[in-house]
Amino acid sequence: MNVEALNEALALVFTLETMFWLVAGVFLGVGLGAIPGLTASTGIALVLPLSFLLDITGMLGLLIGLYKGAVFGGSISAISFAIPGSPDSAATVYDGYKLTKQGKGRKAILIALYSSVTADTLSDIIVILIAPTIALMALQFGPSERLWLMVVAIALLGALSGRHLAKGMLSAGIGLFLGTIGTDPVSNVPRNTFDQVWLRDGLHLVPLVIGIFAMSQMLEQGLGVLRSSRRVQEASGKLADLFSKTSEGLTFREYLSCWREMGIGLGVGTFVGTLPGLGATVAAFLSYGIAKQSFPEKRIGEGSIHGIAAAEAGNNATVGPTLVPLLAFGIPGSATAALIGAALMLQGVTPSPRMFTLHPEVIYALFMILFIGNFVNLGIGRAFGFLYARLGQVSPRVLVPTIMVMAVIGAYSARGDVYDIYMMLGLGFLGFMMRKIGVPEAPLIITFLIAPMLEENLRRALLINRGEWTPALFNSPLAITMAAFAALVIVITFRMNIGAKLAKVGRADAGSEPRVK
Numbered sequence: 001m002n003v004e005a006l007n008e009a010l011a012l013v014f015t016l017e018t019m020f021w022l023v024a025g026v027f028l029g030v031g032l033g034a035i036p037g038l039t040a041s042t043g044i045a046l047v048l049p050l051s052f053l054l055d056i057t058g059m060l061g062l063l064i065g066l067y068k069g070a071v072f073g074g075s076i077s078a079i080s081f082a083i084p085g086s087p088d089s090a091a092t093v094y095d096g097y098k099l100t101k102q103g104k105g106r107k108a109i110l111i112a113l114y115s116s117v118t119a120d121t122l123s124d125i126i127v128i129l130i131a132p133t134i135a136l137m138a139l140q141f142g143p144s145e146r147l148w149l150m151v152v153a154i155a156l157l158g159a160l161s162g163r164h165l166a167k168g169m170l171s172a173g174i175g176l177f178l179g180t181i182g183t184d185p186v187s188n189v190p191r192n193t194f195d196q197v198w199l200r201d202g203l204h205l206v207p208l209v210i211g212i213f214a215m216s217q218m219l220e221q222g223l224g225v226l227r228s229s230r231r232v233q234e235a236s237g238k239l240a241d242l243f244s245k246t247s248e249g250l251t252f253r254e255y256l257s258c259w260r261e262m263g264i265g266l267g268v269g270t271f272v273g274t275l276p277g278l279g280a281t282v283a284a285f286l287s288y289g290i291a292k293q294s295f296p297e298k299r300i301g302e303g304s305i306h307g308i309a310a311a312e313a314g315n316n317a318t319v320g321p322t323l324v325p326l327l328a329f330g331i332p333g334s335a336t337a338a339l340i341g342a343a344l345m346l347q348g349v350t351p352s353p354r355m356f357t358l359h360p361e362v363i364y365a366l367f368m369i370l371f372i373g374n375f376v377n378l379g380i381g382r383a384f385g386f387l388y389a390r391l392g393q394v395s396p397r398v399l400v401p402t403i404m405v406m407a408v409i410g411a412y413s414a415r416g417d418v419y420d421i422y423m424m425l426g427l428g429f430l431g432f433m434m435r436k437i438g439v440p441e442a443p444l445i446i447t448f449l450i451a452p453m454l455e456e457n458l459r460r461a462l463l464i465n466r467g468e469w470t471p472a473l474f475n476s477p478l479a480i481t482m483a484a485f486a487a488l489v490i491v492i493t494f495r496m497n498i499g500a501k502l503a504k505v506g507r508a509d510a511g512s513e514p515r516v517k
Contacts (some may be wrong), residue, residue, distance in 0.1 A: 001359045002364075005360035005361040005363075005364055006029070006145065006361075008361040008364075009360075009361045009362075009363075009364035009365040010364075010368075012055075012056075012057040012361065012365050013057055013061075013368045013369060013372070014511070015057070017058050018057040018058050018061045018369075019056070019061070020058075020061075021054065021058040021059075021061040021062040021065070022061030022062070022064075022065045022369060022372065022373060023065070023376055023380070024062060024065070025061055025063065025064065025065025025066040025067075025069065025070060025172075025373075026065040026066070026373060026377050026380050027065075027067040027069065027374045027380055027384075028047075028066055028069065028345055028489075029043060029065060029066035029067065029068060029069025029070040029071075029073060029387055030064075030069040030070070030072060030073035030076075030377075030380055030381060030384065030385070031069075031073065031074055032066070032069075032070050032073060033069060033070035033071065033072060033073020033074040033075075033076065033077075033086060033089075034073045034074070034076040034388040035077070035399065038070075038086070038217070038403075039070060039074075039086040039213075040066065040067045040070035040071060040086070040336050041068055041209075041213045041335045041336050042213050042214050042261070042403075043066050044063055044066055044067065044209075044336060044339040044340070044343075045209040045210045045212075045213040045214045045339060045410075046210065046214050046403070046406055046407065046410055047062060047063070047066065047408070047414045048205075048206050048209060048210070048339065048342065048343060048346075049206055049410045049411075050062065051063075051164075051343045051346045051347065052346065054343075056347045056349065056362060056365070056507050057365050057369070058346060058364060060340075060343075060366055062286075062370050062371050063339070063340050063343055063375075064340070064366070064369050064370060064373055065369075065373050065377075067319060067336055067340070068120060068316075068319055068373045068374065068377045069380065069381075070086070071086075071088055071116070071120075071280060071315055071316050071318075071319055072112070072113060072116040072117075072144035072316060072377060072381055072387065073240050074086040074088050074089030074315075075089045075092045075096065075109070075112040075113075075116070075308070075312055076109060076112075076385060076388050077089075077298070077438060078090070078092040078093045078096050078097070079092065079093075079096035079097060079099070079100055079105060079108045079109055079112065079308075080097075080100060080105065080347065080502065081097075083330055085493055087312070088280040088281050088284055088315040088400050089262055089284070089289040089315065089405045090281065090284070090285070091284040091285045091286070091307075091311035091314075091315075092112060092307075092308055093304070094288070094300075094301050094304075094307060095108070095300065095301060095303055095304050095307035095308050095311075096112065096180065096306070098302065098303030099303050099305070099308075099368045101303075102303055104303075105255075106249055106250075106386065107250045107305065108305065109385050109386065109488055110249060110250040110382075110385075111250055111254070111255065111258065111305040111308050111309055112308050112309075112312045113378065113381040113385060114250070114255055114378075115258060115261070115265065115308065115309040115310075115312045115313045115316075116264050116312045116313065116315075116316040116377070116381075117267075117316075117374050117375075117377055117378045117381075118262055118313065119265050119266045119269060119312070119313035119314070119316050119317040120316040120317060120319055120320065120374050121265060121371070121374040121375070122266050122317070122365075123269060123270045123273070123316075123317040123318070123319070123320045123321055124319075124320040124370045124371050124374065125371075126270055126320070126321070127320040127321055127323065127324055127367075127370070128367045128370075128371075129354060130324065131323075131327050131328055131363075132356060132363075134176055134324065134328040134329075134354075135327060135328045135353045135355075136356075138328050138329050138353035139353045141352070141353075142461075142462040142475070142476070143457040143458075143472075143480040144457075144461045144463065144472060144473060144474070144475050145476065145478050145479050145482065146329075147302070147457040147458050147461060147473070147479075147483035148483050148486065149329060149331070149482060150331060150450050150453065150454045151283075151454075151482070151483070151486045152482050152485055152486045152489070153325070153329075153331045153446070153450070154172045154176075154443070154450075155486040155489040155490050156275065156489060161379055163491070165493045165494055167243055167437075167439045167440065168390065168439075168440060168443055169443075170439055171434065171439050171440050171441065171442075171443040171444045171447075172444070172446075172447045173447075174430075174444050175443060175444035175445065175446065175447030175448040175451065176447045176448075176451050176454075177192070177434055178203055178208070178444070178448050178451075179202075179203075179447065179448045179449075179450075179451025179452060180192055180451060180455075181193060181199055181202050181203055182199065182200060182201055182202025182203070182445045183200050183201070183202070188456075188491050198417075198419045198480070201507075203413060203423060203427075203448075204417075204420055204423070205342050205345070205346070205449075206410065206411060206420070207411040207414075207420040207421070207423045207424035207427065208424075208427055208445075208448065209342065209429040209445060210407050210410050210411050210421070210424050210428075211411070211423065211424040211425065211426070211427030211430070211431060212427055212428070212430070212431040212441050213335070213430025213445075214290075214403060214406075214410075214428075214443060215314060215388075215404065215424060215425065215427070215431065215432075216332075216427075216428050216429075216431025216432040216434070216435055216441070217344040217431075217435075218400050218403050218404050218407070218428075219428060219429070219432040220264050220432060220435055220436075221399075221400050222400045234266065234468075236422075241278045247330075250305070254305060256308050257306075257421075258305060258309035258310075260291075260292045260294075260308045260311035261287075261295075261307075261309040261313065262309050262310070262313040263313075264287050264290050264291050264294070264310055264313070264314070264461070265283075265287040265291075265309070265310050265311070265313025265314035265315075265316075266313055266317050266403060268283050268286050268287040268290065268311065268314050269283040269287065269315065269316065269317025269318045269321070270317050270318075270321045271316045271321075272286065272314075272318055272321075273317065273319070273320070273321030273322040273324070273333060273334075274321045274322070274324045274325065274333060275316030275333070280314075280316075280318045280319075281315070281316035282333075283314040283317065283318045284311045284312070284314045284315035285314075286314065287309075287313060287314025287315075288300070288310050288311040288314065288394055289305060289471045290310070291306065291307065291309075291310035292307065292310075305317040319370075320370050321333070322334045322336065322337045323337050323340065323370075324368075324389060326338075326340070326341050326351045327351060327356075327363065327366075328353060329352070329353065329454060330350070330351045330352035330353070330450070331446070331450055332351075332445075332446045332450075334442060334446075335441060335445050335446065337441075338445045338446045338449050339445070341449060342449060344362075347467040349362055359450045367371045372441060401457075403482060407424065407428075408421055409425070411423070411424035419468055419506050447475065458468075458472075461473070461475070498501060
């Protein structure tokens with residue numbers, strides 16, 4: 001342990017400014033999560049321009065606090081209105097909304113809060129223990145190994161980020177293409193700029209993430225304004241149960257009775273979070289499904305606090321682990337981790353294994369903020385969680401144009417360049433079209449960020465091997481193994497997709513066969 005760096009991190013984190021931004025981040029995150037349609041990625045994309053104005057610990061406090069708060073906040077609208085604030089909380093609807101209809105909404109929100117904080121805290125401890133070890137291993141990788149590691153990450157992203165391999169790979173391909181726009185770093189020749197001078201510096205990160213995440217979501221939300229408004233109005237009458245002091249609360253014994261479900265969520269969420277592309281939604285449904293199958297006597301799915309505990313522990317346990325690939329290899333584990341990595345880059349700190357030796361004080365500060373953020377989340381969730389349920393009643397007619405204006409301001413404020421607004425709007429329409437045809441956005445953002453590293457390691461490997469492609473790509477058993485694994489992931493995913501389609505066609509044919517009398 002670097003004692004000097006640890007002392008420096010303590011001095012950076014335990015300041016009034018850092019604590020203020022951490023509290024502000026959690027406060028904002030829970031509120032954003034409680035509003036249907038707004039996710040952690042949307043919130044971070046909107047506040048990313050603030051990274052230029054804050055020091056690095058203030059920035060980490062704001063973004064990590066927002067991330068933690070938003071993942072929990074999604075459960076509030078899921079429980080109150082049966083409308084998950086984000087896909088991460090969709091599994092919470094099954095039991096949470098049934099408890100609200102039974103007049104036990106307060107109990108449902110409290111178990112969601114406590115299971116979220118419990119699993120998040122324990123998973124952060126695991127991250128603090130394993131991340132440095134993985135980073136030490138990653139330092140032994142050469143250019144070829146790093147190149148194939150990124151290819152494996154792209155293959156996993158394409159395979160796991162959506163139901164269709166082709167759509168996931170299409171998103172990853174678009175991200176790689178966008179990452180090559182600008183001036184070639186070696187020959188200094190413009191490429192993929194379409195003779196536009198303002199593209200010679202490449203696409204700027206801030207308008208890219210605001211357009212893909214925030215603007216595209218608001219365009220989609222704008223089309224569904226009437227439907228969303230009706231559904232929230234129908235559910236608003238049930239909020240009295242959440243705020244009534246006579247409503248049934250949660251006892252300590254009931255909290256302890258959910259330890260098995262929280263343990264399942266912790267294990268599944270920690271494992272899933274470390275894999276690029278899976279994310280909190282998969283962890284929540286997987287944890288919920290395992291708990292339901294393992295404990296049928298608890299009647300999960302019929303209005304049980306045990307189902308809420310499993311789902312919320314699962315999605316919140318991914319928050320810390322999703323940063324492990326980012327810190328250890330420089331490869332973001334999720335779209336939100338990619339945005340946090342982008343904010344670090346804007347501060348002049350490039351996420352990579354060398355970050356543990358070049359910027360150990362930043363690593364220690366990040367670990368501290370991860371841990372402290374859980375207690376801030378607990379306090380704010382306990383004090384304001386029931387009030388945040390009212391945010392679900394905010395009319396989309398007000399919300400959508402407000403966030404669109406914020407997106408325009410955020411895109412322009414990063415560099416003061418009007419072309420960034422055009423870029424953000426164009427990428428917003430691109431993100432909207434991707435949403436309409438079911439192409440995930442996460443692979444695009446992640447591959448956009450790793451494209452420069454991918455190119456750098458490829459060119460370095462070629463220079464070392466004097467332009468010979470075979471030794472540059474396959475110069476060690478580890479490089480060969482990772483290349484084979486990437487190919488195996490694509491083949492297995494392709495075969496599974498084909499098998500699923502054939503089975504679906506077979507069922508359809510069987511259902512259409514005429515009955516023999």
